Amino acid sequence: MPKEGAALRRGPGAKRLRRALIGYGFMLPALLLIGLFTLLPFVQGVVLSFQSWDGVGATAFVGLNNYQRVFADNIFWASMVNVAKFGLIGFLLGNALSLALAVAVNANPIGRTFYRIVYYLPGVFSVVVIGMMFQWILQPTVGILNRALGSLGLEALKHNWLANPATALPAVAGVYVWYHWGFGFLLFLAGLQGVPRELYEAASIDGAGAWERFRYVTWPQLIPVTTIVSILTMLAALQIFGTVQVLTNGGPGYHTEVPTLRIYKEAFDFQRFGAAAAMSVVFGSILICLSVVQIWVSRRFGSGED
Numbered sequence: 469m470p471k472e473g474a475a476l477r478r479g480p481g482a483k484r485l486r487r488a489l490i491g492y493g494f495m496l497p498a499l500l501l502i503g504l505f506t507l508l509p510f511v512q513g514v515v516l517s518f519q520s521w522d523g524v525g526a527t528a529f530v531g532l533n534n535y536q537r538v539f540a541d542n543i544f545w546a547s548m549v550n551v552a553k554f555g556l557i558g559f560l561l562g563n564a565l566s567l568a569l570a571v572a573v574n575a576n577p578i579g580r581t582f583y584r585i586v587y588y589l590p591g592v593f594s595v596v597v598i599g600m601m602f603q604w605i606l607q608p609t610v611g612i613l614n615r616a617l618g619s620l621g622l623e624a625l626k627h628n629w630l631a632n633p634a635t636a637l638p639a640v641a642g643v644y645v646w647y648h649w650g651f652g653f654l655l656f657l658a659g660l661q662g663v664p665r666e667l668y669e670a671a672s673i674d675g676a677g678a679w680e681r682f683r684y685v686t687w688p689q690l691i692p693v694t695t696i697v698s699i700l701t702m703l704a705a706l707q708i709f710g711t712v713q714v715l716t717n718g719g720p721g722y723h724t725e726v727p728t729l730r731i732y733k734e735a736f737d738f739q740r741f742g743a744a745a746a747m748s749v750v751f752g753s754i755l756i757c758l759s760v761v762q763i764w765v766s767r768r769f770g771s772g773e774d
């Protein structure tokens with residue numbers, strides 16, 4: 469009997485349990501950090517959204533008053549429209565540029581290592597450095613852009629790019645795309661390098677041109693990577709903060725105001741931390757819903773379902 473008990477303890481079930489415990493043991497520090505720095509602040513933010521707090525004194529329960537303030541805040545909803553525009557520009561233009569650059573570099577041109585470094589380099593710099601650099605480039609009197617337009621005889625196009633309501637948002641969005649396209653570029657390039665060369669060879673033998681090879685070989689193989697890149701770039705663009713704060717701080721007027729900047733101002737400029745928490749909950753819920761929808765659409769498109 470003792471021998472049978474020892475055999476049971478050494479059985480496949482015991483080994484699987486021991487491996488699982490070892491695995492969870494390695495995961496435990498990361499899970500604790502996630503709980504401490506992500507889940508706990510999230511719960512605290514939800515609780516704070518039902519309270520009034522100026523950052524110094526005691527909190528006071530106010531129920532749904534903060535949410536009523538949020539839904540009646542026209543500036544907050546205008547910022548939602550602005551960030552939707554940023555999201556579309558970052559998603560469409562940013563991903564298109566990242567994919568195009570990745571395809572070009574994957575073709576193994578001369579100096580491909582140099583191109584890899586140059587295309588990713590903007591993302592290495594601080595957003596403050598990038599913002600100050602483009603403030604100088606877009607400066608209306610001595611900025612490089614206006615001076616270049618003047619030297620080309622395009623004086624009519626010279627103006628204050630960041631102070632004009634018609635061009636402020638596109639200008640900031642352009643800076644954001646330039647600053648962030650390197651991330652998508654690397655992921656797309658990694659995905660392209662994982663496509664089997666035999667598929668391209670077979671397509672070439674069948675007479676497929678460059679576009680047919682991209683459409684029927686490259687693109688289907690890139691759908692998993694595209695799903696990941698799309699979700700990450702869309703969420704990053706919707707959470708834009710530093711670029712806007714440094715370049716325009718939401719101006720002119722509120723033409724480049726975004727939810728993250730509005731939340732920041734509500735908390736640290738107006739000391740309404742409860743209302744800022746309510747804005748965060750509303751905005752975070754919208755981001756979660758968009759992520760779920762985007763994952764569903766990407767999987768449905770990638771699976772070829774009707």
